Amino acid sequence: MKGPGKILTADQIEEAATLLKGGQLVAFPTETVYGLGAPIFLPESIGKIFHAKGRPSDNPLIVHIASLNQLDKVAIEIPNAFYLLASHFFPGPLTLVLKKHPSVPSIVSGGMETVAVRMPAHGLARSLIDAVGQPLVAPSANLSGKPSSTTAAHVLEDFGENIAAILDGGATCYGIESTVLSLLSDPPILLRPGTVSREEIEHILKRPIREKQKEDAVVSPGMKYRHYAPKAPVVLANAIPSFPIEGALVITDISAKNLYHTLRAADHLNVTQIVIVCTENVLKDAALMNRLYHAAGLNF
Ligand code: TXA
Numbered sequence: 271m272k273g274p275g276k277i278l279t280a281d282q283i284e285e286a287a288t289l290l291k292g293g294q295l296v297a298f299p300t301e302t303v304y305g306l307g308a309p310i311f312l313p314e315s316i317g318k319i320f321h322a323k324g325r326p327s328d329n330p331l332i333v334h335i336a337s338l339n340q341l342d343k344v345a346i347e348i349p350n351a352f353y354l355l356a357s358h359f360f361p362g363p364l365t366l367v368l369k370k371h372p373s374v375p376s377i378v379s380g381g382m383e384t385v386a387v388r389m390p391a392h393g394l395a396r397s398l399i400d401a402v403g404q405p406l407v408a409p410s411a412n413l414s415g416k417p418s419s420t421t422a423a424h425v426l427e428d429f430g431e432n433i434a435a436i437l438d439g440g441a442t443c444y445g446i447e448s449t450v451l452s453l454l455s456d457p458p459i460l461l462r463p464g465t466v467s468r469e470e471i472e473h474i475l476k477r478p479i480r481e482k483q484k485e486d487a488v489v490s491p492g493m494k495y496r497h498y499a500p501k502a503p504v505v506l507a508n509a510i511p512s513f514p515i516e517g518a519l520v521i522t523d524i525s526a527k528n529l530y531h532t533l534r535a536a537d538h539l540n541v542t543q544i545v546i547v548c549t550e551n552v553l554k555d556a557a558l559m560n561r562l563y564h565a566a567g568l569n570f
């Protein structure tokens with residue numbers, strides 16, 4: 271019988287890399303959320319990620335690189351905007367969609383001719399990629415549709431014995447996922463708001479980018495699925511309710527950093543609903559609001 275997934279620490283990177291090279295799944299920390307990794311050129315192993323998460327096969331995975339030297343095996347016809355953005359934001363929480371190199375297995379890209387690439391800022395993530403010797407594909411390490419994982423305990427809760435190991439790097443720094451930007455259209459399209467803001471990107475590119483529209487579902491298949499949702503319904507409010515709601519948990523201090531932890535904790539309390547008070551600071555945070563809308567089932 272399989273035991274629970276092993277928790278590995280920073281000094282056990284080689285063990286984590288050996289498991290990955292042997293075709294087993296290992297979760298690892300990034301500066302945003304934990305990822306569930308497999309080597310990019312091991313398609314059978316990548317298949318296990320979709321299976322473990324219950325992820326639809328048309329939802330592509332992000333390729334994590336440790337250095338720009340790994341790019342020429344992953345993407346082709348790389349535009350100047352990529353290098354401009356990479357020089358400011360890599361390593362860091364920005365994912366750029368490029369034209370896929372033909373040798374990248376189609377399971378990575380959900381059958382599309384594109385590939386999403388990011389270089390994580392977390393030292394453990396990059397050391398792991400180096401130790402494996404090839405880029406790692408990794409979605410967020412959570413069951414499909416559920417809140418992402420910001421600690422090793424969250425990963426263990428979702429996957430237990432279904433993955434070989436979790437490389438524990440403590441709580442992640444930002445708490446929500448990277449920004450996803452497609453460089454394959456003009457102007458570039460913000461497919462997912464994230465830790466790097468639209469304004470920061472436009473400042474570097476010196477031109478406007480555009481928000482995704484409903485028609486962009488073709489280039490961003492993940493958009494159509496429900497995400498980040500706890501068991502209890504999430505209700506967004508602009509003030510603390512003035513009357514008691516039986517069994518409800520009212521959250522007044524939501525932030526990008528505590529979002530997923532808070533949603534997961536609410537599940538453990540078996541509350542009837544989660545009321546999240548959106549203060550002015552919350553409303554100003556495009557990435558946080560995007561996740562809250564999704565959690566509340568108000569996809570846009
Ligand atoms: O911060 C992050 O990005 C985390 C950490 C682990 O790196 N990863 C993450 O992966 O959030 P995931 O799979 O949960 O979300 C990736 C998003 C999905 O919405 C997916 O549809 C989109 O990126 N994506 C991946 N490849 C794409 C592609 N080729 N074209 C368009 N969208 C893509």
Ligand code: MG
Binds near residue numbers: 409410418
């Ligand atoms: Mg995810």
